[in-house]
Amino acid sequence: KxxxxxxxxxxxxxxxxxxxxxxxxxxxxxxxxxxxxxxxxxxxxxxxxxxxxxxxxxxxxxxxxxxxxxxxxxxxxxxxxxxxxxxxxxxxxxxxxxxEWQFSRTLAYAFGSYHRLFGTCKMIGKLEAMTGAAALAAEYNGVEHADHVRKKLAWMAMITHMVAELGKAACLDPVKEFGHDVVMPNAMSINAAKFTFASNFHQMCQHMQDIAGGLCTTVPAYRDWQNPEIRPYIEKYLSAKEGVSTEDRLRVMRLIKDMTGNYWQIDTIHGEGSMAAQQMHLYGSADWSRLKAAAKRSAHIDGWQSDPVYGNLSSADDVPMPPVDESYASIPKSLK
Known part of the structure; x- marks a missing residue:
């Protein structure tokens, strides 16, 4: 053949x-x-x-x-x-x-880690644009000082920062897999990054739509804005707060409508593998031996002493304490 x-x-x-x-x-x-x-x-x-x-x-x-x-x-x-x-x-x-089916797992695993690194790098810019669009909508609508709006913006900024830092951590703390000197993104960090933005993406969209209001659904299109008969009505009834042009308000509303109502939402969830794939990798990459050693040490169960991290930590039993005066005279009067 x-x-x-x-x-x-x-x-x-x-x-x-x-x-x-x-x-x-x-x-x-x-x-x-x-x-x-x-x-x-x-x-x-x-x-x-x-x-x-x-x-x-x-x-x-x-x-x-x-x-x-x-x-x-x-x-x-x-x-x-x-x-x-x-x-x-x-x-x-x-x-x-x-x-050669024996190598399929290794190949799929390696590809998934690099693919999620690419997806995270791409998503950081997307999340920053989404968070910024929500902030602009709040400003142009004149509600940037409302407490419930600030809470939503703070949450969006937090998710954006988390994804960026997890992506950096995956690169700054790389791993060598499969017995070769090939550096790969840290599996825990990069899968956590992908899962974080995929599992929170719809909430990001909801906050954007909530802050923008109904106008992000019914916002006039370009041809309406360019129509000399219609434009005066748009300027009059859809104007932004003082100091912001109506056109800028319409543009940010069109941006939010474009970001939250189409292909983007589905692509972000399933791109670089479904969330179930990230959970599978997170479970497989977790250092369960170390995590169990931490619990055993806290519960005073033998077995943690051999762990390279927790076995080398000092315990409360290693700290010298002064002798305890157990005489009756040492007990406070309030307890007698």
Whole structure:
């Protein structure tokens, strides 16, 4: 045989319509029973039998209209697609794994860590823009000093900071996995970062919509704003607080509508793997021996002494205490 023939599909593959080559690899752990799916190979996108079904554009408007109506999504169109391999021939020199299911877990694990690092780096900018948009909406609506608004903004700033710091921690405290000198992001930190922003993203959107108010749903579009007959009414009835132009208020409302009501919400939850995948990695990466040693030390249960961290800590029993006067005269009168 000169190679293998692949029949099947891959889904949610980002940027594939823009690529020259497709690199396919396992995305989960395979067993011997499904070893035929433990494949890794590369083929040009023009290979006979490769078919791509790309997702539809979020927006079909560009230029000034696109920047006004869809300020984010008109510039950040999704590129995911369904790739079908319809009896695609792959020569052996382009096959990197063929049935070696024992390595699928390692490959999927390593890919997941790097993919979540990429997702976290991307998400930091997204969270900062979302938090800033909520702050601008509060300012333009004249409610930036309201206590309930400040609480929401403080929470959004906290989540944004947490994700950024967890991402940094994953890089500053890297690990070497699989017995090789290959540095990888710290699995606990990077999975915690991804889970933090994915599990809180809808709450971020809710706070943005709550602070912006109903106008972020019914905000006029670019063509209304440019219509000389309609614009005076928009200026009169949808004006911002003093010192802020009506156009700026409309633009931030369009931004919030664009950020919280489309592809972004779903992509943020499932991109770089579902939250269940992060929980699986967090459980598998946790140092349960050390955590249990901490509990045993606190509960005075033997077994913690061999732990490299808690076994080397001083305990209260090691601290010399002065002798206790147990005579009757030492007891306060109030207790007699």
């Amino acid at each position: 000169d190679g293998i023939v692949v029949r099947g599909a891959k889904v949610h593959i980002s940027a594939s319509p823009c690529a020259n080559e497709l690199l396919c690899s396992p995305c989960r752990t395979h067993g011997e029973a499904d070893k035929d799916y433990a494949l890794a190979f590369a083929v040009p996108c023009s290979t006979p039998g490769v078919k791509m079904l790309a997702v539809e554009p979020v927006s079909r408007t560009y230029d000034d209209e696109g920047r006004f109506d869809y300020p984010k999504t008109s510039r950040m169109q999704p590129t995911e697609c369904l790739i079908v391999f319809d009896d695609v021939f792959v020569p052996w020199e382009r096959v990197f794994m063929c049935g």
